[in-house]
Amino acid sequence: MAEAIIHFGIIGCAEIARKVSRAIILAPNAHLAAVASRSVEKAAAFAKDNNFPSDAKIHGSYESLLDDPEIDVVYVPLPTSLHVKWACLAAQKKKHILLEKPVALNVGEFDKIVEVCEANGVQLMDGTMWMHNPRTEKMKELLTDKERFGEIRTIHSCFTFAGDENFLKNDIRVKPDLDGLGALGDAGWYATRAILWATDYELPNTVIALHGPIFNEAGVILACGASLHWDDGKIATIHCSFLTHLTMYITAIGTNGTLHLDDFVIPFNEKESSFTASSKSWFNELVTGWTHSPSQHIVASEIPQEACMVREFARLVASIKVNGAKPDQSWPIRSRKTQLLLDAVKESIEKGFEPVKIVN
Amino acid sequence: MAEAIIHFGIIGCAEIARKVSRAIILAPNAHLAAVASRSVEKAAAFAKDNNFPSDAKIHGSYESLLDDPEIDVVYVPLPTSLHVKWACLAAQKKKHILLEKPVALNVGEFDKIVEVCEANGVQLMDGTMWMHNPRTEKMKELLTDKERFGEIRTIHSCFTFAGDENFLKNDIRVKPDLDGLGALGDAGWYATRAILWATDYELPNTVIALHGPIFNEAGVILACGASLHWDDGKIATIHCSFLTHLTMYITAIGTNGTLHLDDFVIPFNEKESSFTASSKSWFNELVTGWTHSPSQHIVASEIPQEACMVREFARLVASIKVNGAKPDQSWPIRSRKTQLLLDAVKESIEKGFEPVKIVN
Numbered sequence: 256m257a258e259a260i261i262h263f264g265i266i267g268c269a270e271i272a273r274k275v276s277r278a279i280i281l282a283p284n285a286h287l288a289a290v291a292s293r294s295v296e297k298a299a300a301f302a303k304d305n306n307f308p309s310d311a312k313i314h315g316s317y318e319s320l321l322d323d324p325e326i327d328v329v330y331v332p333l334p335t336s337l338h339v340k341w342a343c344l345a346a347q348k349k350k351h352i353l354l355e356k357p358v359a360l361n362v363g364e365f366d367k368i369v370e371v372c373e374a375n376g377v378q379l380m381d382g383t384m385w386m387h388n389p390r391t392e393k394m395k396e397l398l399t400d401k402e403r404f405g406e407i408r409t410i411h412s413c414f415t416f417a418g419d420e421n422f423l424k425n426d427i428r429v430k431p432d433l434d435g436l437g438a439l440g441d442a443g444w445y446a447t448r449a450i451l452w453a454t455d456y457e458l459p460n461t462v463i464a465l466h467g468p469i470f471n472e473a474g475v476i477l478a479c480g481a482s483l484h485w486d487d488g489k490i491a492t493i494h495c496s497f498l499t500h501l502t503m504y505i506t507a508i509g510t511n512g513t514l515h516l517d518d519f520v521i522p523f524n525e526k527e528s529s530f531t532a533s534s535k536s537w538f539n540e541l542v543t544g545w546t547h548s549p550s551q552h553i554v555a556s557e558i559p560q561e562a563c564m565v566r567e568f569a570r571l572v573a574s575i576k577v578n579g580a581k582p583d584q585s586w587p588i589r590s591r592k593t594q595l596l597l598d599a600v601k602e603s604i605e606k607g608f609e610p611v612k613i614v615n
Numbered sequence: 616m617a618e619a620i621i622h623f624g625i626i627g628c629a630e631i632a633r634k635v636s637r638a639i640i641l642a643p644n645a646h647l648a649a650v651a652s653r654s655v656e657k658a659a660a661f662a663k664d665n666n667f668p669s670d671a672k673i674h675g676s677y678e679s680l681l682d683d684p685e686i687d688v689v690y691v692p693l694p695t696s697l698h699v700k701w702a703c704l705a706a707q708k709k710k711h712i713l714l715e716k717p718v719a720l721n722v723g724e725f726d727k728i729v730e731v732c733e734a735n736g737v738q739l740m741d742g743t744m745w746m747h748n749p750r751t752e753k754m755k756e757l758l759t760d761k762e763r764f765g766e767i768r769t770i771h772s773c774f775t776f777a778g779d780e781n782f783l784k785n786d787i788r789v790k791p792d793l794d795g796l797g798a799l800g801d802a803g804w805y806a807t808r809a810i811l812w813a814t815d816y817e818l819p820n821t822v823i824a825l826h827g828p829i830f831n832e833a834g835v836i837l838a839c840g841a842s843l844h845w846d847d848g849k850i851a852t853i854h855c856s857f858l859t860h861l862t863m864y865i866t867a868i869g870t871n872g873t874l875h876l877d878d879f880v881i882p883f884n885e886k887e888s889s890f891t892a893s894s895k896s897w898f899n900e901l902v903t904g905w906t907h908s909p910s911q912h913i914v915a916s917e918i919p920q921e922a923c924m925v926r927e928f929a930r931l932v933a934s935i936k937v938n939g940a941k942p943d944q945s946w947p948i949r950s951r952k953t954q955l956l957l958d959a960v961k962e963s964i965e966k967g968f969e970p971v972k973i974v975n
Contacts (some may be wrong), residue, residue, distance in 0.1 A: 274901050375719055408838075408859040409772055413850075463826060465842045466970065467850050478672075480850065482840070490769075490827050490840065492852055499768040502873045503894040504866065510777055513862045515751045515877065516893070521898060523908040531877070536861040538881060541634050543919055545861075547882040559903055610826065 259577050261327045261569035264355075265291035265544040266317040266341060267330035269303040271355060274384070276305040278561035284569040287311055291320035317341060321348045327572055328353060330399075332382075333441060333546050334433035341363045342379075346371040351378040351572045351582075353565075357440035358590045359596060367596050369587050380586040381565075383448055383594075385520050389562035390528045391452070392550065395442050397514055398453060398507060402535040405510030408489055412449040414503040414520055415478070415496035423497065429475050437475035439597055443495035445503070445520045447596045448589070450483060450491040453507045455593055459483040459491070461610045464603035479553065481600045484610075493600075511535055513549070525559040619937050621687045621929035624649035624710075626677040628661040629692035631715060635742070636730040637640050638921035639690075644929040647671055650911075651680035659938045677701060678759045687932055688713055690744075694793035695800060698843040706731040711932045711942075712926075713757040717800035717957060726953050729947050738931050740924075740946040741953075744810055748920035749929055750888045751812070753912065757874055758813060758867060758884070763894040763934060765870030768849055774802040774863045774880055775838070775856035783857065789835050796879070797835035799957055804856035805863070807956045808949070810843060810851040815951055819843040821970045824963035826839045829858060834859045844970075853960075865964045871895055885919040942949045 263279045263286065265272050272290075273585060287307055291314035292298035298313045314320040321329065329350040331341055338359050341354050344504040352372065358381050359365035397404050418426065427433040427439045436443070436581055459547075461484045468479035478496035505523070507514045512534040516587040522528035533549035556563065574580040592615075599611040622644065623639045625632050632650075639647040646668055651674035652658035658673045673747055674680040681704055688712040693716065712732065718741050719725035734738040745751060758764050780784065787793040788801045790950050796803070802881050811818075821844045828839035838856035863881070867874040872894040882888035895907035915925065934940040952975075959971040 271902075277901060277903075297691070307778045378690070392706070405860065409773075409775065409854060410855070411773065413769075413771065413866070413868075415769070415868060416718055461826065465850065466821065466823060466846050467848060469848060480842070480852070482842075484827050488827060488829060488853075490825065491842070492825070492854075494769060494850075494852075496769065498870055499868045500765070500873050500893070502866070502868050502893075503897075504875070506773070506862070506864065508773075508859045508862050510858070511860055513860050515864070515908060517875065518905065521902060521904070525903045526669075532862070533862075538861075541637060542881060543634060543637075543885045543921070544881065545878065545883045549877060561903070578691060595663065 256590045258284050259573040260284055260286050261572045262286050262288035262325055263330055264291065264320045264323065264326040265321055265330045265332065266291045267333045268297055269293045272330070272332040272560055273305050273487060275330055275332065276307065278559060278565045279304065281558050281562035282565035282569060284564050284573065287327055288481060289314060289320050289323055289379070291317045298600060315370050321345055323348060327351060327576065330566065331355060334427045335360055335441045336433050336435065339367055339543045341550040342368045343371040346375045346377050349375055349377060350583055352380060352473050353568050356381045356444045357436055358594055360435050361598050362594045365591055369591065372582070372587070376582065378568070378575060378582040380449040381570050381590040382563040382564070383445065384564050386452070387563035388522065388528065389556050389563070390522070390530060390554040393554050394514055397512065397532050402511065404512035407507060407509045409451050410453045410491040411506045411507040412446040412491070412504070413494040414445045415494065415499045416442065417499055423471070427470055427495070429477070431473045431475050435475065436597060436601065437477060438495045438497045439479055439600055442497070443479065443493060443597060443600070444593060446493040446495050448593045449505045450493060451589065451592055453505065454489065456589060457485065458592055458595070458613050459485050460615055461612055462599035462603055464600050464608050466608055479600065479604065481603065483596070491607060515549070516536045520558065525556065527553055529553045618644050619933040620644055620646050620930045622646050622648035623688045623690055624651065624680045625690045625692065626651045626680055626682065627693045628652045628657055632690065632692040633665050634921055635690055635692065636667065638919060638925045640666065640710065641918050641922035642925035642929060644933065645925050647746045648675060649680050649683055649686055649865065651677045656800060659936060670875060681705055681710060687936065688832055688928065689709060692714060692967065694787045695720055696793050696795065699727055703731040703742065703774045706735045706737050709735055709737060713740055713742060713928050714741045718954055719795055720795050721902050721958050722951060722954045730774040732942070732947065736942065738928070738935060738942040740928050741950040742807070742924070744790045744921040744924050747923035748814070748882065748888065749923070750890060750914040750918050752880070753914050754874055754890050757872065757892050762871065763873035767869045769868040770810050770813045770851040772806040772851070773854040773866070773867045774806045775854065775859040776802065776861040777859055779855040783831070789831055789832045789837070789857070795835065796957060796961065798857045799836045799839055799960055802857070803839065803853060806853040806855050808953045809865045810853060811880060811949065811956070813865065814849065816949060818952055818955070818973050818975055819845045820957035821965055821972055822956055824968050825959050825966055828833055829965050839960065839965065842896045843956070847966050875909070882920065885916065886914055887915045889913045894928060918963060
């Protein structure tokens, strides 16, 4: 049987939608079928600028795209404050939903989205692209190798970038009414997801914000950090910022091994990326150097990680559409846990850096 | 004028003294002149096993070495609990002192050592070898480059290793009466020094231990972490452990650049070592890759970093001995600040993770 081609529509001409448009074009089982904006002109210009296929439809309203029966999937790159409304409407129209991160302003909002998706039998997945890079799977092989890596004990994850004056003044990510979680919802989403990914999505027992978060005048977080604590003694720290140089790393330390990479969110190069692993490292006899120092592992990616994401999403949707499979709940569960931890960091900040217990 | 050759004596045949013996032999301005142990046999065996020159003296007591008029410098690798006694005695005998880390069990003890050293006009320096690696100076050039690195904002430093059963049962570093600061005084010393080094030894205003330190049955710290906070919003975290895989890194993030290295305490290779630097990194137009991704900088070291340390110490001592210079106080000041922060981490743990204000 030929693989089903899944039709994607995009509501909103956000900057990130340009990258995802290309990803939909590159994914072998996806068709970029439509774009909607609040004006036909804007949507048409977006389609033209982003190499949409000639048969792609141009919609002058989001509702119009949602009513288009040829669309299987709606990609939602809208500001976070609009996610509940548009994701729920899309689900009610039986559209599967690829939802930008952060998925919501808080977990309560996200639960509404999940509820409507479940009621309508549609697949929900967030737009965390690096999850789908083949490198991520290779790194997971290391982390789950009891011999090479052992038990994971400590994880540090950090994503920062220096927003320019225009970003810090005008970007939706610094506006309380659009992306109210600021750096925590954006860069912090990735750092938090990295921790959950590394721990097989085992929620920590406690989250404690680090002192010294930085806010803009409107009260939106521009930089913050937190420590996460598990019952078994595992500990993780995250740090996110819009105010320092572009840096994105994970260091995961187990009893037998260490994993490190410096470009986990967006690889330096989309065609091949790498990570560093060490296992059972020790010192030479006089402790003047290492035995088993870290080695670099290079992983090729046939298509960019965002196209891998689209391909995986289209595969799940095809499975539902063609084979009557049920939506894969592991993706909204991952999204929800990430959101739950962001909420806890925010709550801990608001409570003067008190520990916040995590209740799933 | 020919460079003065400074005569070193070692009191105590600790494991670390083997590495430092070799360093003294390798340093061009140092002579390995004597070793003392509590028994002549043990000292003689140590000298033989560690290629001491044939004219090196063997002392059957520490006192005897301290009384030896040919000795300029005493290297003290004894357990931390013995530092005050032997460093003070050595200083009173006008010996310059190279003191293993942690320098003391607390800053009060260290202040006694400093006082006696000052009263006797002797140079004091701690044995933090990596400070003297030529790589460290190269990295500092980056950190102080306002254009390439900008203002430092965030630093993470981590040093962990997995002690084996024997280590966790018998090593002096897990014994409350010998090295009572445990992992904090050992691995944590380096991580803390890295933070101070990166911030030009500007003390933070507040230190807060992270929840979840791990202790052995005797109450000695086996793993812990802390966050450090400066008035200007800089933030740092440290993590140290005897319970996880060998990992040692610094990530320092400025407004314009990032520095990272994975072997800051003991380089993978003693002859050349590297670090990774990035500056003004950003994404390509579609945010599918990086422009200005990190680059590796390799720095050769003519002699091992511990020999660089001995050479620098001997140079300072020669300057005092030959030219009548005053001891360089910047070294004990660095030691004291490091100790002060270790004390604060310990105090914060003891006070239930309360913030501890740093008073110099």
